[in-house]
Amino acid sequence: MDGHSLPSAEILKCALPKLQKPVLFRNMLRNCDGIYEWNLLKWSFSDLVEKFGDKQLSFRVGDYNKCTCALQHHCQRINPPTKSCKLTLREFSIATGDMTKERYDKWLYCDYKHMMEFNDKPEIIESLNWLKFGVDEEFGKNGLHSTIWIGSKGAHTDCHWDTYGYNLVAQIHGRKLWLLYPPSASLIPIRIPYEESTVYSKFNIYCMSMKERDLLLKIPDKPKLVILEPGDVLFVPNGWWHYVESLDNINVSVNLWGKLKTDNRARVEEALVKLMVTKMRNYKQFKNKIEYVVNECIKEEEQEKNEKTELSLEVPLKKFKPTIWTAEDLAEQYPDYIKVLHDAEEHEFKKFIEERMKRNKQYLLNEETASEDHVSNPQYDPFLESLINALCHPDVISKAAQILLEKHY
Structure with missing residues (x-):
C-alpha cells in the first residue's frame, strides 16, 4: 500500500x-479530481448566506481588545459582560464586513449550534x-447529528476537554487556531461555569x-x-484539552x-456533577434521571462482557x-492524508502567549475605563x-x- 492510498472507512x-x-x-474530503465532495465546502460564504435566508441565529458578542477578568462563558465577574444577539447570516456578514480596521472592537460567535435545528x-x-x-x-450519513460554528476574528472557545x-472537526471557511494539551496536563479543571460534558480549565x-x-x-x-x-479535518481524542x-x-x-464505549460511564459522572452543581434542589426529579443513566451504563458493561464471552467460546483455540x-x-x-501533530516549538508557543497577553496589556493601559466597566x-x-x-x-x-457502580448496582 503506497502513500497515495486513501485510508478506508473500515x-x-x-x-x-x-x-x-x-x-x-x-x-480526505476531495475526490480524485481534487474537487470537494461536500457541498458545504463547494459553496462560497455568499451561497451559504442565500441558503440560510432569513433564519436567525444566536450570536455571543464579546470585546476583542479588553481583558474579560474571567472566562467568556463565566458570568460572575466580566468586564464588559458578554452579550447575545439574533442575526441572520446576511446580517452577520454585514457586521463582520465593518471590521476591516486593524484594531477590532468586537467578536461575534454562533457556537455549538446543533444542525438538527x-x-x-x-x-x-x-x-x-x-x-x-x-x-x-x-x-x-448527513449533518443531522453535527454542530456548526460561525464566528468572526477573535471568536473563541475557552480551554476545556x-x-x-x-471529536472530528472540519474547517469550512476561514482559518482556526487550535491549541491542544494531553489529558495529563495540569490545566486546573473547573466545573463552574457548568456546562454538561465540558470540563473547563481555569486558565483564560x-x-x-x-x-x-x-x-x-512550567507545565511539563x-x-x-x-x-x-478550509478542507482540513482535525481528530481530537477524548480527554484532550x-x-x-x-x-x-x-x-x-x-x-x-x-x-465511544466509555460514554455511558461518562454520563454517570456527568449526572453526579449536575447533582452537585444544582445543590440537590431538584433531587427528587433528578434522582430518576441518574438512576436511568446508571442502569444504561450497567447494561452496556454487561453487553460488552457477554460479547467477550461469546467470542472466547467461538474461538477457543x-x-x-x-x-x-x-x-x-x-x-x-x-x-498524503494523515499528519501527526508535533509539539509546538518553544519560540512558536512563546509567540502565541505574547499575542494573547497584548489584550491584557491593552486592558491594563486603560485601568480607569476598565474600573468603570467592571461588573460584579x-x-x-x-x-x-x-x-x-x-x-x-x-x-x-x-x-x-x-463506588456507585460497584457497591450499589
Whole structure:
C-alpha cells in the first residue's frame, strides 16, 4: 500500500475510537479530481448566506481588545459582560464586513449550534457526511447529528476537554487556531461555569495574565498548535484539552462527536456533577434521571462482557487480538492524508502567549475605563465555587462513579 492510498472507512472506524493522539486529515474530503465532495465546502460564504435566508441565529458578542477578568462563558465577574444577539447570516456578514480596521472592537460567535435545528433546510443538512471517517451510517450519513460554528476574528472557545466521545472537526471557511494539551496536563479543571460534558480549565487563554503565562510555561506536557485551513479535518481524542480561536473575519466549521464505549460511564459522572452543581434542589426529579443513566451504563458493561464471552467460546483455540493503530502508524501508512501533530516549538508557543497577553496589556493601559466597566455579581460566592470545583473534580467524580457502580448496582 503506497502513500497515495486513501485510508478506508473500515480502518478509521477501528482506529479512531482507540487513537490516543490528535491527527490532522488533509485532502480526505476531495475526490480524485481534487474537487470537494461536500457541498458545504463547494459553496462560497455568499451561497451559504442565500441558503440560510432569513433564519436567525444566536450570536455571543464579546470585546476583542479588553481583558474579560474571567472566562467568556463565566458570568460572575466580566468586564464588559458578554452579550447575545439574533442575526441572520446576511446580517452577520454585514457586521463582520465593518471590521476591516486593524484594531477590532468586537467578536461575534454562533457556537455549538446543533444542525438538527435546520431540519427545515434539508439542502444544508445533506451538504456533508462523515462516512469516510468510519462513522456509522445512521449517525454520519448527513449533518443531522453535527454542530456548526460561525464566528468572526477573535471568536473563541475557552480551554476545556469534552467528557463524551471523540471529536472530528472540519474547517469550512476561514482559518482556526487550535491549541491542544494531553489529558495529563495540569490545566486546573473547573466545573463552574457548568456546562454538561465540558470540563473547563481555569486558565483564560484568550487574554492571558502574567501569572497564567508563567504557570503554562512550567507545565511539563508540551502543547500542540495547528491552524486549520478550509478542507482540513482535525481528530481530537477524548480527554484532550483544547482552546480554539478564529483568525479571520468570517469563520465556519462543523464537527461531530463520535461515540465511544466509555460514554455511558461518562454520563454517570456527568449526572453526579449536575447533582452537585444544582445543590440537590431538584433531587427528587433528578434522582430518576441518574438512576436511568446508571442502569444504561450497567447494561452496556454487561453487553460488552457477554460479547467477550461469546467470542472466547467461538474461538477457543486462538486468541483474538484486534489491530491497534497509533497516530504514527496512520501517518506513515497514509502520508498524503494523515499528519501527526508535533509539539509546538518553544519560540512558536512563546509567540502565541505574547499575542494573547497584548489584550491584557491593552486592558491594563486603560485601568480607569476598565474600573468603570467592571461588573460584579453580588450573588457570587467564591467559597461555594471552590467547594463545587473540589467536589466535582474529575478524579473525585470518577471515584464516586466507580463506588456507585460497584457497591450499589
